[in-house]
Amino acid sequence: MTDTMRAIEITRAGGPEVLQPCTRPIPQPAAGQVVIKLAYAGVNRPDALQRAGLYAPPPTASDLPGLEGAGEVVALGAGVDSLSVGDQVCALLPGGGYAEFVATPAAHCLPVPQGMDLRQAACLPETFFTVWSNVFMRGGLKAGERFLVHGGSSGIGTTAIQLARAFGARVFITAGSDDKCAACTELGAERAINYREEDFVEVLQAERGADLILDMVGGSYLPRNVRALADDGRLVQIAFLTGPKIELNFAQLMTRRLTITGSTLRPQSDLAKARIAEELRSKVWPLLDAGTVAPVMDSEFAMGEAAAAHARMESSGHIGKIVLKIA
Missing domain, CATH: 3.90.180.10 (Medium-chain alcohol dehydrogenases, catalytic domain)
Structure with a gap:
């Protein structure tokens, strides 16, 4: 060297x-x-x-x-x-x-x-640490649940689709073009929503709401996400591409027993990241090894x-x- x-x-x-x-x-x-x-x-x-x-x-x-x-x-x-x-x-x-x-x-x-x-x-590493820690460790996604991920064609989105499907969840995504939506359905999304043409709130409400939403958009999506959640649903926020501030009626959180949480990866301690790595090694790396x-x-x-x-x-x-x- x-x-x-x-x-x-x-x-x-x-x-x-x-x-x-x-x-x-x-x-x-x-x-x-x-x-x-x-x-x-x-x-x-x-x-x-x-x-x-x-x-x-x-x-x-x-x-x-x-x-x-x-x-x-x-x-x-x-x-x-x-x-x-x-x-x-x-x-x-x-x-x-x-x-x-x-x-x-x-x-x-x-x-x-x-x-x-x-x-x-x-x-x-960056996407799998982020998705595993937020969707599974923090968000508690389980088999059979309805999972909505915004930005489905991004690195985070394509990872979230595959892992959620691998663990038995029903996956819904939003994306900004028909080509992106098609790519997401090929990866295993049950329903791809072109947000330029459809309202994801209406689509999810027709499915009795999302049990878990992973969002990186923020801004006006925050109150819409709340409306798209099922009762007892969870919203996990990992970024704010359109801003972190919005007016939100928190009474819905109480009456519908909703949970809003989120995290960023980089500021977490070395020990916290090491724990995520161990879960990935035991639960996700076998899926990667198998293709x-x-x-x-x-x-x-x-x-x-x-x-x-x-x-x-x-x-x-x-x-x-x-x-x-x-x-």
Whole structure:
């Protein structure tokens, strides 16, 4: 290993053009960490929010964007005995994924699923940690329940569809085009709602309401989500693409026994993320090994084309995951 590496940094808050190549020191592993030589890194909405100055990294995290990736372990910190140098892994990252090397807790690394290459594996951690922790651990989705996920063609959405179906739920999605709706039904959605042409509230009310809704839109969707829920239903909020503030009649929560909750992944403790990783290893990774569930790939960009990758993501024209090829 040399002393320096290529990376993409955020030069200032702004649009995709503020992502620029740079040279940084190769990180060293702290106790409990590993250093991974990345082959691919996933591109996610939180990266764009950080780039825009709206999602600051935790104080101990790298200022470089990138919250997931896959590659080869090249260094071990003190106390790491679960991995070895040379292991191929995918990992949830505290930041720093837009670079040739990254340090992350060993407990946040998972093996590359059988039959899957590093390009596909790089798309797993951020979305699978997010979906599993919010839909199953926090939202408590059960077999037979009606599950509505907004943004069904996104990386989060395509993952949520597959996992919900694999565990026996009935899946409903919203998306903004017929092509996106068709892609979601192919993945297992029972009903795909083109939100430009149909009202998801009416569709779900005709089905006696959703038991669980996963939303990343926010804004005007919040009161509509409440109306779309069945009695005793749960709403899990993971982002606010159209804003976090809205007038909402909370009396409905009491009279219909509704639950509104939510979370963000990055600020959670290393221990909390390690617990999610263990559940994924035991309950979800066998599905990936068997090919029952797989990431949906949209496009690949060279690391130096990170700005174009962000423009693709923010155009909302993609279906599934966007990756950067690091090496």
